[in-house]
Amino acid sequence: MTDYLPYGRHIIDDEDIAAVVGVLKGDWLTTGPSVALFEEAVAALAGVEHAVAVNSGTAALHCAYHALGIGPGDEVVVPAMTFAATANAVCYCGARPVFVDVLEDNLLIDPDAIEACITPKTKAIVGVDYAGHPCDWKALRSLADRYGVALVADACHSIGGALDGEPVGSLADISVFSFHPVKHVTTGEGGMAVTDDAALAARMRTFRNHGITSDAAQREKTHSWYYEMVDLGFNYRITDIQCALGISQLSKLSRWIEKRNELAKQYDAAFMGTGVVPLLQRGNIQHAYHLYVVRCENRNDLFVRLRTEGIGVNVHYIPVYLHPYYAEKGYAKGLCPVAEKAYGEVLTLPLWPGMEAADIERVVQALVMI
Missing domain, CATH: 3.40.640.10 (Type I PLP-dependent aspartate aminotransferase-like (Major domain))
Known part of the structure; x- marks a missing residue:
């Protein structure tokens, strides 16, 4: 397995x-x-x-x-x-x-x-x-x-x-x-x-x-x-x-962030020309890449398929005000339409410094059915 x-x-x-x-x-x-x-x-x-x-x-x-x-x-x-x-x-x-x-x-x-x-x-x-x-x-x-x-x-x-x-x-x-x-x-x-x-x-x-x-x-x-x-x-x-x-x-943080960025670039290159869209970087930044998030159609189906294949994708996040606690406080759906649309499309892919190129390839193949 x-x-x-x-x-x-x-x-x-x-x-x-x-x-x-x-x-x-x-x-x-x-x-x-x-x-x-x-x-x-x-x-x-x-x-x-x-x-x-x-x-x-x-x-x-x-x-x-x-x-x-x-x-x-x-x-x-x-x-x-x-x-x-x-x-x-x-x-x-x-x-x-x-x-x-x-x-x-x-x-x-x-x-x-x-x-x-x-x-x-x-x-x-x-x-x-x-x-x-x-x-x-x-x-x-x-x-x-x-x-x-x-x-x-x-x-x-x-x-x-x-x-x-x-x-x-x-x-x-x-x-x-x-x-x-x-x-x-x-x-x-x-x-x-x-x-x-x-x-x-x-x-x-x-x-x-x-x-x-x-x-x-x-x-x-x-x-x-x-x-x-x-x-x-x-x-x-x-x-x-x-x-x-x-x-x-x-003491390991700087090299771990460097590795996270390397892995993210591998994802970026692999998704070019596909229906999987990584989030955009803006401005002169050093990205820390806690998460690697993409947007895709049929997110829910993809989530189930990748989890079934042993790939621990996740979703970050449900817009906070849609949680029952906040809904009961009077916050309503439609408040932040961009966030709500994104919630239906975002998928967090595996990304941590212990991963290697073969792990990225495995995720990409499972996601875009190469």
Whole structure:
């Protein structure tokens, strides 16, 4: 039987295992030195001053929105084509997500569609680097500055990417990353919020730790037991075990992104002249290729056929407002027609650094019946 080929997966080597074992043999399993080292490494990669590690990308979004003061009565502009967490974290804050349509060719948030959705209640604009392609952050920054609202980058797909030579993570007021196992770098589960604003970083650090102003390691250093809860926070802390794995994984990120781009180019070449249409790259970007997404007719039939042949295709995403939870809140079909049309056509193909040319050929042959 042919091996199953997933759409994405983690790669763990002996260096990663040794890094984790080193923490397990040490004194700190959480709130210890590996957390700070991981934060420093991600901040350097993103070209920013501050990074706040948490236990998921969703937690990072919640921390970011909270730090920006988003709350009841506020509205936050988000793209329709994203994972639900982008909007869910807005709801966690008691605010209302306002869904905006996406560009036809790459499914990134459409800057021209945002302006009509901005009201006096708008507190932030959130761009999502769908599939690893950076948004038009210059256009989004211009809109945010014009209307005096915050700009957030949901960069959970795009760590290691860049726009006009500027690294992803440095393009918004706060950017967030995910370290889920199918992402570029994994900590098992985990996330990070990065920013150049010291006050925002401090608020996120407090929020991830129950709203308490110091953690156990800080109190250990000062020989103090005393702490204060100044905010209603959450336990969004990440462990040193996870961060040790993340530090080790980061050392491979650049070559993994290079491999992802090589594989994507093989797909691109193979689909020329077929009915399978890859998403378009726009502008001077470094694509991170978390996902390789194509558009095709008879998507549902193709999905079943490829899954039957052991090829783990997927669909990213159902427009968020079509989920039952949001439908019950009054969001209706027809709100974002470009995203809805794309949803019926998109297919995510296998793409991860452990794949080889023969795997690409297998997927292509199964998809276009060569």
